[in-house]
Amino acid sequence: MPDTDQFLSIYLSEIGVHTPVSIPCSEQEPTVASEVITETNLSDPKTLNALSVQASDCRLCGLAETRNKVVFGVGNPHADVVFIGEAPGKDEDIKGEPFVGHAGQLLDRMLSGIGLDREQVYIMNTIKCCPPNNRDPRVEEVQACKLWFEQQLDILQPKVICLLGRVAAQTVLQTDATLGSLRGHWHDYNGIPIWVTYHPAYLLRSPKQKQHSWQDLLTLSGKFH
Numbered sequence: 001m002p003d004t005d006q007f008l009s010i011y012l013s014e015i016g017v018h019t020p021v022s023i024p025c026s027e028q029e030p031t032v033a034s035e036v037i038t039e040t041n042l043s044d045p046k047t048l049n050a051l052s053v054q055a056s057d058c059r060l061c062g063l064a065e066t067r068n069k070v071v072f073g074v075g076n077p078h079a080d081v082v083f084i085g086e087a088p089g090k091d092e093d094i095k096g097e098p099f100v101g102h103a104g105q106l107l108d109r110m111l112s113g114i115g116l117d118r119e120q121v122y123i124m125n126t127i128k129c130c131p132p133n134n135r136d137p138r139v140e141e142v143q144a145c146k147l148w149f150e151q152q153l154d155i156l157q158p159k160v161i162c163l164l165g166r167v168a169a170q171t172v173l174q175t176d177a178t179l180g181s182l183r184g185h186w187h188d189y190n191g192i193p194i195w196v197t198y199h200p201a202y203l204l205r206s207p208k209q210k211q212h213s214w215q216d217l218l219t220l221s222g223k224f225h
């Protein structure tokens, strides 16, 4: 696996930035390997872990019939920043972990661009189960899954939340507004600042937007670095 500097230079050249840039360094203590936390190894088993165990058996909507694994979330439960995507895809459904496919690899490079890695943040989706044939989640599925992500955010209490793409933004912010109108300014979720940016899967289809996404990431990182 490339190291952080390599990741950063790959990502910056991908988005067309060829001049050296200064990335703010995190004041967070680096996470040591033994502290790396997944949904099955959480430091507070009575809270996030208990919720993840409950969610793993969820039958609140029809996706329970077709999913392979409930994809609850992964990362540091004490993270300053939580990234929220839409719904697991096929790769995530098999592994039980969010953002492990192509979009996830781009997300890793985006994180690296602002000096972070997966173990320093928390990553989750608004919908915990993979919709069949990659279709958009249905209203009743989104509604049912709120039970999980709202409790998850209550426990996590990050300094900032970053919503990836239209579906996550509309779901968490409870709005029909377009992604374009939601980007570029701060929102609020129960007192936690929310920043909206493009979904990495969209960036894979529309690489020209990576420049804008980079600006979004720099603004985001200014909020917690």
Ligand code: URA
Binding pocket: 085, 086, 087, 088, 089, 092, 097, 098, 099, 100, 101, 103, 104, 125, 201
């Ligand atoms: N897209 C998402 O929104 N979430 C994932 O976990 C993977 C792809």
